Amino acid sequence: MKFQLTQDQRALRDGVRQLLARRFDAEALRAAVNAPALDRGLWRALGEAGFFALRLPEADGGVGLGLPEAVLAFEEAGRALLPGPLIATHLAAGEAAGAADGETVVAAVDGSGLVEWLGEADIVRGDAAGAVPLRSVDPLTPLHRVGEGGAAVDPAAVLLTAAEQLGTAGRVCELAVQHARTREQFGQPIGAFQAVKHLCAGMLVRAEVARAAVYAAAVTADRTDIAAARLLADEAAVRGARDCLQVHGGMGFTWESEVHLHLKRAWVRARRGGASTESEELLAADLVA
């Protein structure tokens, strides 16, 4: 049993992280928040890097990798708060023309009855007739509502959402720790206080438990494993972002700080299909199967 990242998987993760640091740094994030539009250049760059074609067979022009690699890439996307209908486009690669190389932006009606990035999409999967725009809580995820949704949710979409949430959980823990090491009150860094330490430790514990669950689900591709991964990753991201905001104190409550963007994105992802009630029911059913 070698339940650890392989050399190739580390290299892939580092490559995606570097690409995103180059193409979507803090400044780009800020600019995107001020003028929310999908960056087609970035989308094509992701396509060229194989982000969307990662799991397509090489014979079909894809990279020929599997769910574990996709999970690592989407974890990085989550860390960087990368905007756009990433999962819908990734899942459409090989079916919708241009999706694999990032020429086409694909949105999808989610099982929860929401559509992300409908206005920017070239192709919409599912029936989006009569979609009503919401004023989205997340400035970087335009949302439409389409009745009750209802279509069965692809387990891969549930897992990739969990991967993005895991990325957020790790990132907000880092942000909180950075702040706690540098921000001084009462003559010392606030990270020296147990109350702050324990908030940060809780964030790491939730993130690491979620990580084991998400990576294992990527290896087994089992429905129940995926449901468990999603539950824990949603929890790690949402609670982690809240605790990160708390560690930042008053600054964390301002628009200038990056923290609210992580929390809002985590909230949006937590509403996607395969969310908590559904996962809990699936995991309960497993107990009596």
Added chain:
Amino acid sequence: MDLTYTPEEDEFRARLREWLGKVLPTLPPKPSPDDWPARRAYDLGWQRMLYDAGYAHVHWDASPTVRLIFLEETEKAGAPYVGAGFVGLLHAGPTIAAEGSEEQRARWLPPILRGEEVWCQGFSEPDAGSDLAALRTRARRDGDDYVVSGSKIWTSHAEVADWCELLVRTNPAAPKHRGITWLAMPMDAPGITVRPLRTLAGSAEFAEVFLDEVRIPVANRVGDEDDGWRVTMVTLSFERGTAFVGEVVACRRVLRELAGEARKNGRWDDPVLRRRLGRLNAQLRALWRLTQWNVSEAESGVPGVGSSVFKLRYSQARQELYDTAADVLGPDSLDVDRPWTLDRLSSLSYTIAAGTSQIQQNIVAERILGLPKGR
């Protein structure tokens, strides 16, 4: 990332499973938890069977994955726990193996493996729990002996132990971590008084040990004088990754039993309760995956820091499991004769024993996240 086992590991599992299937039906019934002499005999008898079948060494020199398989399979089969052999097999034994002299290893290790001698742990004191290095039990040198006075607490198996791995202060003038020495104390030495402590679960799980001018030969010292803290730290992380394997397997079984009980008594129809069971399933599955992750990490020689992370979440999940059991049982959960009630009571110790959750959070924050030391 790979969750498959090697052919050798699969073969080990199959052989062990077959052996367990053969021997477990021949075991006598488990003794009452309060009958310590019977528990000692039962636990040592099981260790002897493991020894005869070639499994006694598994905690000492098998790979982390093989230990994982051993613990998983024995728990699944309902085999006895390591029980009274715990300190000898998992702590004192490995300490002596790593730090003891040739003579000491020959004297103490074979009886541990063969299930002939029981060890207990004389570390904690009334004023040195989470701050273990604050221990005050004093040892002064007198010829070829140390003369030891003081008291120890939370000492499991003290009433039936043959030996105690004892930490004593040999140099009060040295900084507190540097004046400590590791001694093997024979439990029949004059001057030792053992007083059982009754837990809130009603059972006598551990004891206080009072030491009044107890003479321990200098030859029983493992490592150098005043070097006992380092000697102890060498082996405190001995069980890296596998400390709770059997328990996680057991919790997952209990959760299934709970779901079955809820189906029988109708509580399953309550969606709030049902979903709580589902969420517990997620947590326990994830803890199993984290165990596999930590074991793989130990196998690849990467320094592991995951044990605090694991313990924090596991101790909490275990308490949630038995709190949920109480909601499944309803009024019956107040009946101490129901095993889940006793388990609920004993689960309260998990966030305290072996480093409280608060200490574990400090460890995670300072050693893993690099936050500054403070108070």
